[in-house]
Amino acid sequence: MVLISQRIFLETIKKYCLARSIAVEVRSGGWLVIMTKGGTRRLAIGYDIGLNSAVAHQVANDKSACAEVLASAGISAIPHRLFLGSKLSKHIPGSDSLDAMLLLLAQHPHGLVVKPNEGTSGELVFRVTTRTQLETAVARILAAHPSLAISPYVEIKDEVRFIVLDDCALLAYVKLRPTAVGDGVHSLRELAHKTAPADLLKTITDDFSPAVLDSIPPKGELRIINWRHNLDSGAEPVLLKHKEMPHFGGALAINAAQALRIRFASIDVVQVDGSWHILEVNSGVKMEALGKRAPDLVEMIYSTALDKVFA
Template sequence: MASGDRIFVQAIRRYCANHGIRLDVRADGWLLAMRRGETRHFAFGYDIGLNSAIAHRLANDKSATAEVLALEGVPCIPHLLFLNPKLGRNVVGAAWREAMLVLLHDNPKGVVVKPNEGTSGRSVFKLTTEVELDHAVGEVFSMNAGLVISPYVAIESEVRVVLLDDEPLVVYSKQRGSDWRHNLDAGAKPVLMEDGEVHTACVKLAVDAARAIGIAFASIDVVRVDGAWQVLEINSGVMMEALAKLHPELVQKTYDAALDRVFGEAR
């Protein structure tokens, strides 16, 4: 096993070795080709290949996810889309910056600007002034075709639920460090949740969100704001690198369950 493998790749290597599946690792581990007999399956990035194309695209688009959840009546944090003006006036329109300023004015506690696609909390900005807005927008648009703006809310707690066919395989809270964000890459620590009222509420909301976009295997982040739980985002690629440092057996078991579905194994 290559020492530099991500946990995701290591888990798939173990599964394939234990089930007589040939594995070809390409593109430095970002493309995995699994073959058993005449059947071949692919994993790409952190996507294990269980979700439909439309569910995958919806989950990877924060604005689209929020729109669908709102249509289905699932409580969620709004994410308003703005396309990069470099795409052209006919695509973007002329009043995009004015619309951003309206959002800033309407949210005196601040707004959050981040790429419309992407994970791990990179290029995420909390801001309250026009100068900060212009800086954040410039940074995000320098590398992305679109961004989303959300009202800043004081998140009391954040929980991640990993679902497979509506079954919660992993439920943990993100214990925030000194950063205002709950991202694991920003220093938050995963803490497994025991059964109870909060666990039940978070799982129910995650299942409602998964059903709304028709996704089979996903990690869903839910947050409590003013005592009420809302969906923050849905991730089609299930990344558990930080959790694996504390609970490697649970992470392996979770990926094993998903791969059993990929290869039609009985659970």
């Protein structure tokens, strides 16, 4: 059975292989793809098509390690500090320290973002401003993951995703978060119910205090109703032209790819206080949400990368 979340990725690979007489086998519910042409055999697993080295893949998908490597290369990145769950922390004393987490919280009055240290789905990502919220977030994440990463919460003006292949940005888009316009009558909660899809309402409720949700925005005032920029959380992609990319952190994305020695990746760049910073790097290039809006473009990118695989 093909995983629904991988439908576009898999269908693109199968279409590519069919057009080039490449035998393709889909295994493990769509998680593993085996591609064979003559004596050449190539594998894709998850959303990684096999261009990246094992080290580059592992570092990119480890948020804390990625931030450390970029910082050591002089590339501005949002810091992510690693904390380990009980199964791993015994090997590194203090790596599970609640006191260290609370110190971070005290140092950042606008709050922290707590997330799994590995993973790209945008799930179990929390903004916390109190000890109770922090402890709850940590418990929920470590119940499902062996480690977590904590970064300072920052006010992001723009978040841009770059798809980079061999030091070239093939595509970039700005992630526009869902918004609501005040009418001076309805509360933010009521406006969100009119604007946001039903499956996002719980996320929105979790993100804002009851007082904020029950406040009535003035008429004409624009309110962002989700601090997350994930497309799966309701953000809309706005494609950039190639000539626009340098103005949205394009050079920084390329520098990050070079520092990590990664060939094919999606790189998230954020603008904070007028400066651009790397937020995350993903070795597995997932474009399912974008593929629903621009399938031809997604097919072109995967096909260009697969050309490199079989070069």
